[in-house]
Amino acid sequence: EITKEQQALMKIITDAYNRHQIPQDVAKKLLQDQYSAEENFLLLTEMATSQVQVLVEFTKNIPGFLSLDREDQIALLKGSAVEAMFLRSAQVFSRKMPSGHTEVLEERIRKSGISEEFITPMFNFYKSIGELHMVQEEQALLTTVTILTPDRPYVKDQQAVERLQETMLDVLRKLCVLQHPQEPQYFARLLGRLTELRTLSHYHTEMLVSWRMNDHKFTPLLCEIWDV
Numbered sequence: 001e002i003t004k005e006q007q008a009l010m011k012i013i014t015d016a017y018n019r020h021q022i023p024q025d026v027a028k029k030l031l032q033d034q035y036s037a038e039e040n041f042l043l044l045t046e047m048a049t050s051q052v053q054v055l056v057e058f059t060k061n062i063p064g065f066l067s068l069d070r071e072d073q074i075a076l077l078k079g080s081a082v083e084a085m086f087l088r089s090a091q092v093f094s095r096k097m098p099s100g101h102t103e104v105l106e107e108r109i110r111k112s113g114i115s116e117e118f119i120t121p122m123f124n125f126y127k128s129i130g131e132l133h134m135v136q137e138e139q140a141l142l143t144t145v146t147i148l149t150p151d152r153p154y155v156k157d158q159q160a161v162e163r164l165q166e167t168m169l170d171v172l173r174k175l176c177v178l179q180h181p182q183e184p185q186y187f188a189r190l191l192g193r194l195t196e197l198r199t200l201s202h203y204h205t206e207m208l209v210s211w212r213m214n215d216h217k218f219t220p221l222l223c224e225i226w227d228v
């Protein structure tokens, strides 16, 4: 049974998740009409940079996050940024954005210098997330659980992160039972997506290397968070 304080926790996280979104004027840039690989890469870089800023603001609203060691906060953000952005961009594909962002985003990702070997698993992931039909509370909590992964590189106090993550996992588990009573395995399926995210994160590191080799430039914020 979800307790009162778990209800309150879920509301704080979901409100923060909905409040911190890419500004519409930035998202609208996806719809402009240049479609060269260069133009697509530049637009996606702008989206990712904006998304990282949004992610940092969202993370500050996770109860307990700001009480963690300052360096561990940075390590968690650096370690989870790509995975959080896969989850957030997955919404664009599963939410079927009204203003046609879905097709445009897909087109730009497919034509931005990412090799086919990464495109296939990436869009399989987007499809598998779409099939889950997550409610917004589940999306917000799943992103929170991803950010609070204790075994990211350079995290010193893993216990402290583990305690926070377990609190969020407990709420998410109860929410899944409530939202999907006819599917007892739903929570396990959600956690399975986190494993898929780790694999995508490894692919992403290789994507960055190949972009770098083709002399693609990133923004200072992305260089900072991705050590490129």
Ligand SMILES: CC(C)c1onc(-c2c(Cl)cccc2Cl)c1COc1ccc(-c2ccc3c(C(=O)O)c[nH]c3c2)cc1
Pocket: 021, 022, 027, 041, 044, 045, 046, 047, 048, 051, 081, 082, 085, 086, 088, 089, 092, 097, 101, 105, 109, 112, 218, 222
């Ligand atoms: C540096 C660039 C080239 C890069 O490197 N790896 C990835 C990358 C890729 Cl290509 C896929 C997954 C994750 C990453 Cl980091 C990227 C692009 O990252 C993105 C792209 C797109 C959004 C994105 C778009 C629209 C919306 C939206 C709306 O329309 O309302 C709401 N939220 C949105 C978010 C986020 C991040």
